[in-house]
Amino acid sequence: MxxxxxxxxxxxxxxxxxxxxxxxxxxxxxxxRPAAGPSLPPAAESGSQRPVMESWREERTRSVExxxxxxxxxxxxxxxxxxxLGEDPQRQGLLKTPWRAATAxxxxxxxxxxxxxxxxxxxxxxxxxxxxxxxxKDIDMFSMCEHHLVPIFGRVHIGYLxxxxxxxxxxxxxxxxxxxxxxxxxxxxxxQIAVAITEALQPTGVGxxxxxxxxxxxxxxxxxxxxxxxxxxxLGVFREDPKTRDEFLTLIRS
Amino acid sequence: MNGHCNVNVNDTVEEFHCNxxxxxxxxSKKSVVHRKHDTSRKNEEDQSRLPTLxxxxxxxxxxxxxxxxxxxxxxxxLRAAKAMQFLTKGYHETIxxxxxxxxxxxxxxxxxxxKNIDVFSLCEHHLVPFFGKVHIGYIxxxxxxxxxxxxxxxxxxxxxxxxxxxxxxQIAVGISEALxxxxxxxxxxxxxxxxxxxxxxxxxxxxxxxxxLGVYLEDPKTREEFLTLxxxx
Numbered sequence: 278m279x280x281x282x283x284x285x286x287x288x289x290x291x292x293x294x295x296x297x298x299x300x301x302x303x304x305x306x307x308x309x310r311p312a313a314g315p316s317l318p319p320a321a322e323s324g325s326q327r328p329v330m331e332s333w334r335e336e337r338t339r340s341v342e343x344x345x346x347x348x349x350x351x352x353x354x355x356x357x358x359x360x361x362l363g364e365d366p367q368r369q370g371l372l373k374t375p376w377r378a379a380t381a382x383x384x385x386x387x388x389x390x391x392x393x394x395x396x397x398x399x400x401x402x403x404x405x406x407x408x409x410x411x412x413x414k415d416i417d418m419f420s421m422c423e424h425h426l427v428p429i430f431g432r433v434h435i436g437y438l439x440x441x442x443x444x445x446x447x448x449x450x451x452x453x454x455x456x457x458x459x460x461x462x463x464x465x466x467x468x469q470i471a472v473a474i475t476e477a478l479q480p481t482g483v484g485x486x487x488x489x490x491x492x493x494x495x496x497x498x499x500x501x502x503x504x505x506x507x508x509x510x511x512l513g514v515f516r517e518d519p520k521t522r523d524e525f526l527t528l529i530r531s
Numbered sequence: 532m533n534g535h536c537n538v539n540v541n542d543t544v545e546e547f548h549c550n551x552x553x554x555x556x557x558x559s560k561k562s563v564v565h566r567k568h569d570t571s572r573k574n575e576e577d578q579s580r581l582p583t584l585x586x587x588x589x590x591x592x593x594x595x596x597x598x599x600x601x602x603x604x605x606x607x608x609l610r611a612a613k614a615m616q617f618l619t620k621g622y623h624e625t626i627x628x629x630x631x632x633x634x635x636x637x638x639x640x641x642x643x644x645x646k647n648i649d650v651f652s653l654c655e656h657h658l659v660p661f662f663g664k665v666h667i668g669y670i671x672x673x674x675x676x677x678x679x680x681x682x683x684x685x686x687x688x689x690x691x692x693x694x695x696x697x698x699x700x701q702i703a704v705g706i707s708e709a710l711x712x713x714x715x716x717x718x719x720x721x722x723x724x725x726x727x728x729x730x731x732x733x734x735x736x737x738x739x740x741x742x743x744l745g746v747y748l749e750d751p752k753t754r755e756e757f758l759t760l761x762x763x764x
Contacts, residue, residue, distance in 0.1 A: 339596040347594035354594070355658070357587040361580045361612075362619045364692055370655050371692070378658040384729045386595045419728040423603045426588070426611040428660060428724055460597060460604070492660055496651040497617045 339389040351379035385421050385428075388458035397452065398477050401445030408481070410521070412436040413449045414529045422493045423460035431489025431505070433457075434529040437474055438481040438514055438521070449474070463489055463508050471510040482513030484525045573623065577616050584612035618653055618660075621690030626705050629687070633677030634710065642753070644668040645681045646761045654725045655692035663721025663737070666761035669706060670713040670746060670753070681706065695721055695740050703742035714745030716757045 355375035359366045366375070391397065414434040422429050433453050437444075456469045471485040486509040494504055515522050588608035592599050599605075646666035654661050667681050688701040703717040718741040727734055747754045 343596065351591055351594045354587040354590045358584055358615065361584040362615060363622050370694060374656055374658065377656050381657045381659060381729055382595065389596050417734055424607055424610050425614045426607065427614060428728060462603060493614065496660060497614055502649055
């Protein structure tokens with residue numbers, strides 16, 4: 278899935294630097310890499326092509342200590358930005374803005390700090406003899422566009438057909454949080470959520486639909502106020518059986 | 532206020548003609564609109580500042596733990612810098628620039644309202660967007676303004692690092708200085724991403740601020756008429 282897309286871009290650097298497996302640039306081929314190091318890009322990692330189904334199991338690559346350590350440089354960068362825009366960083370309203378903006382940006386990318394299994398899903402998978410569709414819809418989602426660093430917000434609708442194992446409902450929303458609080462592309466976000474649920478639960482099928490508004494399109498550029506972008510990922514029986522997909526799509530619309 | 536550091540605050544300030552405005556509300560020496568400042572950010576300046584902004588954004592991406600060499604982020608510093616310049620382009624513009632020709636003498640003294648003007652601005656505290664709608668009403672005093680110019684005035688002041696209260700007042704003062712109408716009313720209802728996406732995380736919260744000048748301030752009936760008309764669907 279994501280791997281083949283990366284290869285299609287035909288960049289020969291990808292294979293050499295091993296970055297072809299990098300999506301939200303945080304993970305690398307070796308999941309055994311200790312996660313305690315400061316947040317450096319996985320520069321010299323082997324170019325091992327991880328199977329894409331491992332992608333959700335990425336190690337935590339940013340810690341709370343990392344956040345604290347990077348705060349001064351982030352604040353300095355924001356001060357430079359304020360000056361570069363022609364503002365006066367010393368005026369009262371802007372005095373602490375670099376720090377606030379830096380902390381805010383770290384919050385908007387806190388998805389890099391969290392591990393799916395350990396932090397989120399550990400206890401909340403239950404054995405139930407249920408094989409009908411489970412849908413959680415209208416989950417508010419906030420993300421950051423990786424191209425312009427402006428917010429994306431919208432709603433996520435998730436449906437899955439359990440295969441003897443169900444997931445705590447809020448954990449679906451937490452999975453959304455982990456992947457959305459990053460620098461994202463809506464297509465990738467949709468797929469990551471679907472793949473994570475698939476790998477955690479091995480259900481019969483998963484469907485994820487995201488409808489979002491992109492501030493990069495609304496506030497700037499083409500400036501279309503009411504535009505919405507809709508992406509979806511259907512896995513398993515949702516993909517193969519049109520009736521199941523139909524039922525899911527109808528139920529999320531009602 | 533939206534302090535441009537190269538503005539000399541001792542610049543002479545024009546006489547502020549108030550007919551029925553309360554002088555206490557607006558201190559004309561502090562009025563940003565009123566100051567005769569050169570547009571300190573022109574396109575050349577923007578271009579020349581771009582590399583610095585780009586470097587700052589690259590550093591931000593690295594500090595957040597991202598890989599700046601991955602395909603999706605390769606040109607992000609440039610795009611983000613340009614986007615930020617666009618979102619603060621209001622610093623370029625002055626009211627004189629946009630209003631020059633569009634004030635007309637009309638014998639009209641009834642309320643004129645332009646409502647549901649979409650507004651997008653940046654919170655100066657967190658550098659995160661806030662957006663909403665502006666409703667503007669004014670009672671002309673023999674001079675009416677082209678309707679889109681009201682929206683352009685909103686654009687000038689909103690495309691800056693702002694605080695919603697200040698934005699509301701700047702729009703109102705801008706219109707009143709340009710037209711000298713009998714009264715100006717501005718209401719902004721906005722949603723602040725700094726409150727929705729982070730912090731207290733209240734999705735449906737909406738902040739409403741208003742500025743009433745002139746007859747809107749003094750006469751409750753006029754104010755009520757404006758508020759009723761701007762609310763109706």
